[in-house]
Amino acid sequence: MRISRRLLNIDSFTWRPSTPFFLDPAHSTTLAEKATLAGKPIAIKDNILYRSSPTTCSSDILINDAGRPFDSPYTATCVRNLLDAGAGLVGKTSMDEFGMGSMNVNLPPGSKRVVNPFRPRRREGKEERSAGGSSGGSAAAVASSQAFAALGTDTGGSIRLPASYCGIVGLKPSYSMVSRYGVVSYADSLDCVGVLARNVEDTRAVFDVISGPDTKDATCASASTRARAREVEDEARRRITGLADGRLDGLRIGIPIETHLPASQTPLPLHPLLKHLTSLGATILPISLPGIRLSLPAYYVLACAEASSTLARFGGGWFGRGSAEERELTRRDGWGGEVRKRVVAGTYALTADAFNNSYLKALLLRHRLRGDYQAVFRSSHPLGDWTTPDSRGVDIILHPTAIQTAPILPKEDTPATTPEYAQDLLTVPASLAGLPCLSVPYGTADADGLPMGVSLTGQWGMEGLVMDVARVGVESLTQGE
Numbered sequence: 001m002r003i004s005r006r007l008l009n010i011d012s013f014t015w016r017p018s019t020p021f022f023l024d025p026a027h028s029t030t031l032a033e034k035a036t037l038a039g040k041p042i043a044i045k046d047n048i049l050y051r052s053s054p055t056t057c058s059s060d061i062l063i064n065d066a067g068r069p070f071d072s073p074y075t076a077t078c079v080r081n082l083l084d085a086g087a088g089l090v091g092k093t094s095m096d097e098f099g100m101g102s103m104n105v106n107l108p109p110g111s112k113r114v115v116n117p118f119r120p121r122r123r124e125g126k127e128e129r130s131a132g133g134s135s136g137g138s139a140a141a142v143a144s145s146q147a148f149a150a151l152g153t154d155t156g157g158s159i160r161l162p163a164s165y166c167g168i169v170g171l172k173p174s175y176s177m178v179s180r181y182g183v184v185s186y187a188d189s190l191d192c193v194g195v196l197a198r199n200v201e202d203t204r205a206v207f208d209v210i211s212g213p214d215t216k217d218a219t220c221a222s223a224s225t226r227a228r229a230r231e232v233e234d235e236a237r238r239r240i241t242g243l244a245d246g247r248l249d250g251l252r253i254g255i256p257i258e259t260h261l262p263a264s265q266t267p268l269p270l271h272p273l274l275k276h277l278t279s280l281g282a283t284i285l286p287i288s289l290p291g292i293r294l295s296l297p298a299y300y301v302l303a304c305a306e307a308s309s310t311l312a313r314f315g316g317g318w319f320g321r322g323s324a325e326e327r328e329l330t331r332r333d334g335w336g337g338e339v340r341k342r343v344v345a346g347t348y349a350l351t352a353d354a355f356n357n358s359y360l361k362a363l364l365l366r367h368r369l370r371g372d373y374q375a376v377f378r379s380s381h382p383l384g385d386w387t388t389p390d391s392r393g394v395d396i397i398l399h400p401t402a403i404q405t406a407p408i409l410p411k412e413d414t415p416a417t418t419p420e421y422a423q424d425l426l427t428v429p430a431s432l433a434g435l436p437c438l439s440v441p442y443g444t445a446d447a448d449g450l451p452m453g454v455s456l457t458g459q460w461g462m463e464g465l466v467m468d469v470a471r472v473g474v475e476s477l478t479q480g481e
């Protein structure tokens with residue numbers, strides 16, 4: 001079941017230094033002890049700041065009248081950590097404008113679109129495929145070996161969807177695991193910085209470097225919270241014997257019935273993977289997370305409402321074209337159609353007329369969904385007492401990352417249609433619940449030979465366990481170990 005790569009040469013960068021940028025060891029106090037990524041070329045999404053490089057978030061609103069992009073005034077903590085660990089910065093990658101999109105097509109007019117490096121196998125399916133969004137440039141750069149790994153951001157699937165479409169690994173960490181200092185906000189209660197890489201071990205190496213407390217980000221988990229999460233995770237590990245020897249005895253994996261599609265309706269059935277996991281000693285159980293059914297509309301109400309607030313800072317006073325008098329023009333011409341649509345929808349959701357029926361309801365749905373997850377986990381939430389952990393509960397929740405393989409790139413200037421939003425159907429639930437979720441390739445769909453990913457979700461703070469299970473249980477099948 002090895003995933004073969006038929007790769008195109010693609011351009012997925014918005015900015016590249018003339019040579020990869022490495023931190024001068026003389027200026028780094030930590031390099032000597034932490035140089036775990038020495039010499040590794042890493043790309044970052046164009047909504048993450050690196051001092052003196054341009055940051056555009058793929059938006060004309062960050063380009064001034066003279067055509068100059070916004071100059072990053074400082075370096076994000078996650079990038080600083082990468083440089084301190086010896087990594088080299090190879091450039092900034094294309095994205096949907098401000099992270100809004102699932103196909104990396106919401107770009108300023110005239111921009112080059114990112115193409116999925118995978119070529120469909122069928123003759124009639126030769127149209128170019130989307131790399132997914134919004135971190136499509138990061139995924140394409142990694143899949144085409146232009147970077148060892150890349151940083152992306154994931155609000156409702158922006159790392160996992162491109163990872164699934166491009167046949168690589170994508171990790172959305174637990175909310176607040178990685179500092180967002182120096183990362184441009186889209187929806188503050190959902191945004192997470194995460195990693196795209198070619199395998200689980202590379203993903204882990206980068207995640208270990210970027211995650212950690214940061215006093216510059218008030219939402220970033222403290223050292224004591226992380227220590228509590230480690231304790232809960234260690235307890236879970238003790239129940240799963242044989243992990244180090246490639247076994248999963250004692251592991252309980254839940255398959256949500258709400259995500260289950262009959263084999264005839266899915267491009268790549270889960271069945272062979274479930275058989276493999278069982279052969280390694282894992283127990284597979286059906287579970288129910290009823291809140292998944294309404295999580296897509298809840299996500300879009302909450303994300304748009306938050307975006308209407310976070311994007312207010314781009315109103316034209318500080319950035320963008322023209323003087324203060326021209327703010328209206330700035331908003332009209334600086335933002336693309338998808339961003340404008342979401343700001344208007346989000347502003348409406350927060351008005352007195354709509355608040356109770358949209359924003360508040362969406363919050364309630366989110367709360368219920370969180371409760372659904374907590375009711376099925378075997379380990380307790382390190383941050384709260386949602387429910388008493390149930391010994392009959394599960395350690396990992398598994399389902400396909402996406403409902404399809406990479407879609408055909410739509411023609412330029414075609415507005416997003418419902419199917420584009422529907423691509424996030426299986427990625428938004430873990431975002432709303434703030435849980436770690438890893439997409440790993442689990443094969444190619446036979447008809448077109450394009451990759452598909454499977455998602456593993458764990459209890460808050462258990463990225464390590466999620467990655468262990470993915471390595472032992474999924475990569476052992478796809479990489480033929």
Ligand SMILES: NC(=O)C[C@H](N)C(=O)O
Nearest residue numbers: 099100101155156157158
């Ligand atoms: N930012 C994301 O996670 C992508 C999601 N499709 C959105 O447009 O909100």
